[in-house]
Amino acid sequence: MVTNANGSVNGSARSWARGPRRDAAPAAAEPAGSATACPVAGTLAALRAGLDPGELSQYVRAFVEQLLDAGVENEVERDGYLTQLLGAMQQHGYPRLRKADLRDMFARAARDRQSATGTQTQDSVGPAAGSWGAFAEPPPVAAGVVPPAGWHVSEDGVFQVGGGAGGGRGGEPLLVCPVPVVITGRLIDAEGGQESIALAWPRDGRWKPKVVGRAVVANKSKIVDLAADGFPVTCETSGKVVRYLADFEAENIDRIPRETVSPALGWVDDTRSFLWGVEQLRPALAESGAAVVLFQGAEAGDEQVARGFHAHGEWEDWRTGVLPFLELPKIRLILTASLAAPLLGVLGVPNPIVELCGETSGGKTVALRGATSCWGNPDERAQDAAMSTWDTTRVGAERMLAVINNLPLVLDDTRRARDSTLVNQIVYDVVAGRGRTRGSPKGLQGVGTWSTVLLSSGEVSVNDQNEKGGARARVVSLWGSPFGAVTGETGERVKALNRTVLAHYGHAGPRFVRFILDRRGEWPTWKERLEAVVREYTQRAGNNAILNRMADTFAVFALAGELAAEALEIPALARRPVDELWGELSGEVREGDVPTRALRCAYDWAVSRPKNFFSPCRHESDREQPHDGWAGRWDATTSGWAFLAYMPHKLAKVLEEGGFDSGATVRSWKDKGWLQTAPAGTHQQHRVEGAQVRLVTILRTALDLLGMTVPSGGGLCQRPDAAGGATTPSGSRDGM
Numbered sequence: 001m002v003t004n005a006n007g008s009v010n011g012s013a014r015s016w017a018r019g020p021r022r023d024a025a026p027a028a029a030e031p032a033g034s035a036t037a038c039p040v041a042g043t044l045a046a047l048r049a050g051l052d053p054g055e056l057s058q059y060v061r062a063f064v065e066q067l068l069d070a071g072v073e074n075e076v077e078r079d080g081y082l083t084q085l086l087g088a089m090q091q092h093g094y095p096r097l098r099k100a101d102l103r104d105m106f107a108r109a110a111r112d113r114q115s116a117t118g119t120q121t122q123d124s125v126g127p128a129a130g131s132w133g134a135f136a137e138p139p140p141v142a143a144g145v146v147p148p149a150g151w152h153v154s155e156d157g158v159f160q161v162g163g164g165a166g167g168g169r170g171g172e173p174l175l176v177c178p179v180p181v182v183i184t185g186r187l188i189d190a191e192g193g194q195e196s197i198a199l200a201w202p203r204d205g206r207w208k209p210k211v212v213g214r215a216v217v218a219n220k221s222k223i224v225d226l227a228a229d230g231f232p233v234t235c236e237t238s239g240k241v242v243r244y245l246a247d248f249e250a251e252n253i254d255r256i257p258r259e260t261v262s263p264a265l266g267w268v269d270d271t272r273s274f275l276w277g278v279e280q281l282r283p284a285l286a287e288s289g290a291a292v293v294l295f296q297g298a299e300a301g302d303e304q305v306a307r308g309f310h311a312h313g314e315w316e317d318w319r320t321g322v323l324p325f326l327e328l329p330k331i332r333l334i335l336t337a338s339l340a341a342p343l344l345g346v347l348g349v350p351n352p353i354v355e356l357c358g359e360t361s362g363g364k365t366v367a368l369r370g371a372t373s374c375w376g377n378p379d380e381r382a383q384d385a386a387m388s389t390w391d392t393t394r395v396g397a398e399r400m401l402a403v404i405n406n407l408p409l410v411l412d413d414t415r416r417a418r419d420s421t422l423v424n425q426i427v428y429d430v431v432a433g434r435g436r437t438r439g440s441p442k443g444l445q446g447v448g449t450w451s452t453v454l455l456s457s458g459e460v461s462v463n464d465q466n467e468k469g470g471a472r473a474r475v476v477s478l479w480g481s482p483f484g485a486v487t488g489e490t491g492e493r494v495k496a497l498n499r500t501v502l503a504h505y506g507h508a509g510p511r512f513v514r515f516i517l518d519r520r521g522e523w524p525t526w527k528e529r530l531e532a533v534v535r536e537y538t539q540r541a542g543n544n545a546i547l548n549r550m551a552d553t554f555a556v557f558a559l560a561g562e563l564a565a566e567a568l569e570i571p572a573l574a575r576r577p578v579d580e581l582w583g584e585l586s587g588e589v590r591e592g593d594v595p596t597r598a599l600r601c602a603y604d605w606a607v608s609r610p611k612n613f614f615s616p617c618r619h620e621s622d623r624e625q626p627h628d629g630w631a632g633r634w635d636a637t638t639s640g641w642a643f644l645a646y647m648p649h650k651l652a653k654v655l656e657e658g659g660f661d662s663g664a665t666v667r668s669w670k671d672k673g674w675l676q677t678a679p680a681g682t683h684q685q686h687r688v689e690g691a692q693v694r695l696v697t698i699l700r701t702a703l704d705l706l707g708m709t710v711p712s713g714g715g716l717c718q719r720p721d722a723a724g725g726a727t728t729p730s731g732s733r734d735g736m
Contacts, residue, residue, distance in 0.1 A: 060085075064106050078106060079172075139182045140200050140207050144255045148247035153180045155202075157232075158244055176240040177201075177232045183248050187211060187261045190268055190293055196261070197249070203230045211296060217245045261296035265306060266406025266451070267345055268293045271520075274342065274406070274513045277309030277376065281510055283517040302403050308386035309376035309407065313504030315511075319570065321500030322370060325493075326572040330356070330482035331367060333557065333577035337453050337476075338371035339512050340560035341408045345451040346516070346523060347530050351433050352553040353475045355456040362481035363494045364457040365412050370497060371455055372410045373505035374512075380412055386506075390417040390426075390458075397426045398435045402448030407509075414458030427462050430454045431474045473549035476585065508568055515567035526559065533558050540582070547586055554578045594660070595668040601658040602651060603703060606634060606644055613644075614688045625689070632695055633686050643676055644703075645686050645695035666696055674702035 067081060082102045132139075132147060133154020152159045158177040185198035195214040200207045210229055216222045220238040227233055233241050249256065262268045265275045272290040274281040282290045297303040325331045337354045344351065356364040368387060369378035376386030387410040388400070401409060409430065417423045429435065435448040456462060461477045483490050533555035541547030558576045565574035578585065606613065612626050613634035632646040646654075652662040666682050669675050676684050676697040683694040 060102070061105065064102070064109050067106070068109060082106075135180070137202075137207070139180060140184050140209075141182050142184075142255055142257050145182070145252045148244070148251035151244055151247060153182070155180065158241075160240060160244070174240075176237055176244055179203075179232050181232065181241070181244070183245065183252070183256055184209065185257045185259055186249075187259050187294075187296055190260050190262045196296065197245070199231070199245075201230075201232060218242060259294055260291060261294045263296060263298050263302065264403055264405040264448075264450075265295060265309065266342065266404070271346065272517075274517065276407075276510050276513065277306050279310075279510075281513050281517065283520070284514070285518070297403065299399075301399070304384060305400060305403050307384035308382075309404075309506065310384075311506030311510070312377065313507075315504070315507035318373065318500065318504035318507050319568070321497060321504065322373075323570065323572070325370070325483075325497055326570070328483060329577040329580040330478045331370065332561070332573065332575065333476075333478065333581065334367055334371045334455060334482065335374065336557050336561040336564060336573060336577065338374050338408045338410075338455060339509065339564045340556050341451075341453045342406045342513055342516060343526075343556060343560055343563075344453070345406055347527055347556060347559075349530070349552050349556045350474060351430050351450070351452055351454070352556070353427065353430060353454040353456065353462065355458065355462055355475060355477050356482055357458060357461045357477055357479045358481060359459060362486060363483045363490075364481075366494050366498045366501075367482040368410055368412055368455055368457055369501050371408065373501035373508075375407055375509035376506045378410075378501050378505055380410075386410070387412065390414050390423065390456075392426075393418075394422060394425050394429070398429055398448060401429065401450040401452060402435065404452065405450045406452065408453045408455055410455045412457050414456065414460070414462065423462055427454070427475070473546050474553065476550070476553065478581070479584070508564075512564055512567045515563065526563070530555050530559050537578075541586075544586065595665060595672060595674075598655055598658065598660040598665040599669065599674065599698070599702065601660065602646065602654055602698065603644065605654045606631070606646075610634065610636070616687075630688055633688055640700075642700055643697045644700070645684070645697040648683065648694070648696055651696050669698070669702075672702070674699055 063085065067078065086102070133152060133156065135155050139153075147153045150161060152161050152173065157175055157179055158181055159173040160176050161173045179202045181199060181201045183197055184200045187196040187198060189195075196211050197214050197217050199210045199212065199217070202208070208230060210226070210231065212226065216226070220242045223231075223233055223242055224235055224238050260269075262275055265277070267273075268275055268280075269291050272283070273293060275293065275295050278295050280293055295306050297306060322335075326335070334354055334356070337352070340352075343349070356362075356367055358364065365380075369380075372378035372387040377384060378387050379385055380387040380389055386407075389412045392400075392411075397409075397411075411426075414423050430450075430452065433450055433452075437447055461475070461479075463475055463477065481490075483494055530552075534551045537551035537554045538548055541551060557578060561573045561576065565571050609631065611624075612631040614623070614625075614630045615633065615635050617635055629650075630647065631650045632644070634644050635641050651666070655662040655665055666675070670677060670682050675682060676699055678684055682696060684697040685692050686695050686697070687693075688695075
């Protein structure tokens, strides 16, 4: 209850008087003999008698107390006396105090009395400094939060009635904001510790919330940008608004609610809980110690991404609709890959990529929607969707990766990408698990990191977009329709699945995460199980380097299926799809080995242009040098040959035109033992038309080992070895 000066009782914790009159003028000094004249007269007499600074402070404090004793609490009337006192001090040559200091002294004294008595007094003209005015709908602040000293907040706005420069002209209340503004919360970043402020103000009949960085509300230039959100600030008022918000926070620092937030989804609080959209998934046991953490996006787009991860429809309807399709190994693989996303960080597995490749109308988009439906809205056309397309930018994809950490990134149709370079860049960013380092005017910007699974679709493989680098070892390519042969019956089944996942989604993923959280004590055992499965696939891969590097990807998919089968009570998920698809996957990997593909590129180019290579076994009449020079040396004969040697610059051009990194490729060939080289380096000297030159020399044994078609004569030589002098890796009769 709040007792007013007239003795009435107000049923609200706030005063319901209207705000201070904006046209009020300072009151004139009371005539001698009035209730409040004595303090002024006594102080003036003391001034004339002479006071030292210490005594002056005591008289001023006594003057403030006596004004309160006399019932002077209206700021307009109070400022009249303060102005009179300051004028007298200046007239008699005393150091002039600031009116702001006197106002603060008065406000503190008034609050001390209010705290001691539990009452709040005010008259019919306006409230005391640091008070609430009338509100039809009270501000959304926590209990005990009050306006700061020197400020009055009501439906009419925010008024400065003390502190700082202090009020308006002549001491009247100064309107700073035309509507009330309050701080409703303080938000602390869970990782970096940066602070944000939650504001609220009336807009279009409701209190509008807005979270902004603390640096924004502390800077009169930056805070003006909030005007775009309807915040009541202009260039003229920004300084006062910053001062008000700073005072508001300082006054209520222990009463404003403090919350921990994260700008990214996924694991938070040292993996003790998981942010799935705007919901925090926590262990079932209360003693887990998981702190409350909320999602707070850095931009509106981040919030939009998070809203895509939510539940709709019924769990049992989703389960019943998806179950028949788990007999298909490609559907089962992409579903378990989607569910594996939160396990990657827990088990320390690098980020994998699963892609569906092939012609259109094969059900690739519906399969991706099925995988996405584990976590949220799979309709990539919706505003709040958990699935997107390749129609993005590298920065946009990087920002999305940083937000959906520990959840799958699903991008449909590589044809929608701007170009193949963008696809290649995003693939590398996913595999790297870390964004680009960027500078700012003050130093380096923060770098986003992520642990995720990229699920993609396209008519061609992402590996075919660019041949450079080693991301290929993280890409699992599934060619053809994931639903098998495309028939009329298959088409109807695909449509049925599509209808199911668009109506029922967002159930399986959260259930799986809760299962993981509730079994935190079993995580070490899971890691041991993962290592055992990795060894199985490594042994099965044999000498295939790419398959060996993919062993941990295959293993985490297998483990995710086993765990999900138990968590979701769907036994079919425990069947390893990789085992059923091993022949297809290993075949794709062999063809996808970058050094092997590059070697075939170089060999095919030579086979198609045999006369571009110098060969001493060819007849002189058939040994005309091409206009752009010899490509190298190839001593093929009717009975065979030992090597294919390229001029370094010519090989570099052939490889670069094929989309390969020539330097990295040649070094890989040397490491694999496919080249004949000098003791140091990647070249070997050969004689070409009488001159010794350094060439990149590819051994025939490497081509034989890889099963490439090798012509016996290749049309290069018309004479047998005795006439042409075939060379060997260790030397040649013409001075290799």
